Amino acid sequence: xxxxxxxxxxxxxxxxxxxxxxxxxxxxxxxxxxxxxxxxxxxxxxxxxxxxxxxxxxxxxxxxxxxxxxxxxxxxxxxxxxxxxxxxxxxxxxxxxxxxxxxxxxxxxxxxxxxxxxxxxxxxxxxxxxxxxxxxxxxxxxxxxxxxxxxxxxxxxxxxxxxxxxxxxxxxxxxxxxxxxxxxxxxxxxxxxxxxxxxxxxxxxxxxxxxxxxxxxxxxxxxxxxxxxxxxxxxxxxxxxxxxxxxxxxxxxxxxxxxxxxxxxxxxxxxxxxxxxxxxxxxxxxxxxxxxxxxxxxxxxxxxxxxxxxxxxxxxxxxxxxxxxxxxxxxxxxxxxxxxxxxxxxxxxxxxxxxxxxxxxxxxxxxxxxxxxxxxxxxxxxxxxxxxxxxxxxxxxxxxxxx
Numbered sequence: 436x437x438x439x440x441x442x443x444x445x446x447x448x449x450x451x452x453x454x455x456x457x458x459x460x461x462x463x464x465x466x467x468x469x470x471x472x473x474x475x476x477x478x479x480x481x482x483x484x485x486x487x488x489x490x491x492x493x494x495x496x497x498x499x500x501x502x503x504x505x506x507x508x509x510x511x512x513x514x515x516x517x518x519x520x521x522x523x524x525x526x527x528x529x530x531x532x533x534x535x536x537x538x539x540x541x542x543x544x545x546x547x548x549x550x551x552x553x554x555x556x557x558x559x560x561x562x563x564x565x566x567x568x569x570x571x572x573x574x575x576x577x578x579x580x581x582x583x584x585x586x587x588x589x590x591x592x593x594x595x596x597x598x599x600x601x602x603x604x605x606x607x608x609x610x611x612x613x614x615x616x617x618x619x620x621x622x623x624x625x626x627x628x629x630x631x632x633x634x635x636x637x638x639x640x641x642x643x644x645x646x647x648x649x650x651x652x653x654x655x656x657x658x659x660x661x662x663x664x665x666x667x668x669x670x671x672x673x674x675x676x677x678x679x680x681x682x683x684x685x686x687x688x689x690x691x692x693x694x695x696x697x698x699x700x701x702x703x704x705x706x707x708x709x710x711x712x713x714x715x716x717x718x719x720x721x722x723x724x725x726x727x728x729x730x731x732x733x734x735x736x737x738x739x740x741x742x743x744x745x746x747x748x749x750x751x752x753x754x755x756x757x758x759x760x761x762x763x764x765x766x767x768x769x770x771x772x773x774x775x776x777x778x779x780x781x782x783x784x785x786x787x788x789x790x791x792x793x794x795x796x797x798x799x800x801x802x803x804x805x806x807x808x809x810x811x812x813x814x815x816x817x818x819x820x821x822x823x824x825x826x827x828x829x830x831x832x833x834x835x836x837x838x
Contacts, residue, residue: 438532438596439629440479443506447499448481448490449474452658459647460624463640464633465687466651467719471659472633475651476536476600478504479631482516483534483598486549492520496658508532532598532629535559537582539602546581558597561588579607586619595627605636610681613638637684642737643667643676648687650741652830664740671733678730679737683723686737690719691744691827693819694735696728700748700786707812707820718827728752728766735773744826747774748819750785780819789813 440458445451450471456462464472481487482504490502505515512530517523533552541548547559562585582604589597604620605613617639620630632639633651641647646666654660667675686692695701701724708715715722725731728749738745747770753759759767771779782789790813811817 438509439598441507443479445478446503447496448478448502448504449494450658451475451478452496454659454661456649456661458631460629461647462631462649463647464649464651470651470653472651473602474659476602476633480536480600482506483531485551489524490518490520495520532596534598537601539606542606558589558594561585561592583612583616586616590619590622597628599630601632603634604632604639605634635688637681640684640687642679642684643672645740662742674733678726685721686723686743689721690830691823692738693720693722693823694731694745694747695724696749697724707816710812711820713824718824720823720827732769732773745778746819746823747779749781751781751783752785754784780815782815789815
């Protein structure tokens with residue numbers, strides 16, 4: 436990769452007790468708040484940049500005594516930071532690439548943290564708002580747009596070989612500005628730089644490029660865990676790009692996902708959660724409508740590849756004792772093969788039949804009214820919600836709803 440990071444390992448640094456990362460030209464760290472995304476970025480900055488604070492005893496993982504951060508850069512060069520605070524620090528940064536760190540707390544002022552490499556110092560100046568002393572996070576000239584215009588200036592400058600570390604690039608930006616910044620970051624990566632960022636926004640996630648994602652989770656006993664999915668096959672990658680809009684990309688930001696066929700089910704299921712005493716958002720569950728039953732296998736494959744807990748709800752499309760038509764049988768079988776029985780709830784004969792909806796017109800409105808007016812939801816819906824809530828809570832950070 437010509438001087439950029441090929442592999443990095445982090446041991447004993449804050450919640451990152453044992454983390455491995457193989458970043459590409461773009462790497463998006465995705466996970467809940469306090470999962471460890473900022474810790475990973477801070478560790479990389481501490482390794483690469485001489486201006487970064489020296490790790491202290493407060494940075495050592497609970498129960499440990501040593502911090503070791505190591506990276507392969509360029510053509511097999513190895514750099515490392517080894518510390519036993521407060522006394523011992525061994526460093527080898529000789530082959531480290533020039534690095535810019537954009538922490539969230541500097542977004543309204545100078546934008547980039549201190550840096551020492553000549554190329555990085557010049558690049559940081561391009562990112563800085565013209566009147567940065569007057570810039571304030573809540574003001575009209577805030578640092579959000581400064582990052583957008585600054586990154587576009589970097590694109591035009593022709594810089595190569597930079598590593599950019601960015602906390603939450605979406606801060607202070609409208610959806611349109613987020614897309615504009617996402618395009619600029621991709622241009623920078625394609626012109627020979629490397630961009631690693633943490634995000635809570637679907638605009639910065641490329642579902643057709645799963646290998647650019649690093650899913651960050653927090654385990655109460657093991658600390659920060661990181662999982663990097665493999666890329667989808669080419670034909671599935673193109674289909675995922677067509678099917679995953681920003682709303683569906685919330686699947687990567689959830690503790691667990693409930694995969695449903697369409698809009699009617701997506702609108703109706705929040706009432707099932709409410710009737711059972713659950714707050715769907717507090718539980719961290721994303722209800723994802725897949726645009727039809729035939730798309731559910733694709734969404735289930737993505738969940739499998741990314742280690743996202745999920746439950747599928749789909750129609751059998753035939754009464755008990757009768758076989759669905761051949762097309763429906765094939766789709767049902769495909770879902771069963773990918774999701775498995777434990778993660779699948781089949782509605783017999785279908786969603787409308789369970790709710791007693793005899794007409795198809797105005798189906799979302801009528802389903803919404805039926806579920807909002809009746810008492811206990813139908814058994815298949817209850818089963819699906821209970822399973823997905825259990826899956827979300829098994830992630831380690833789930834909270835019981837307030838009484």
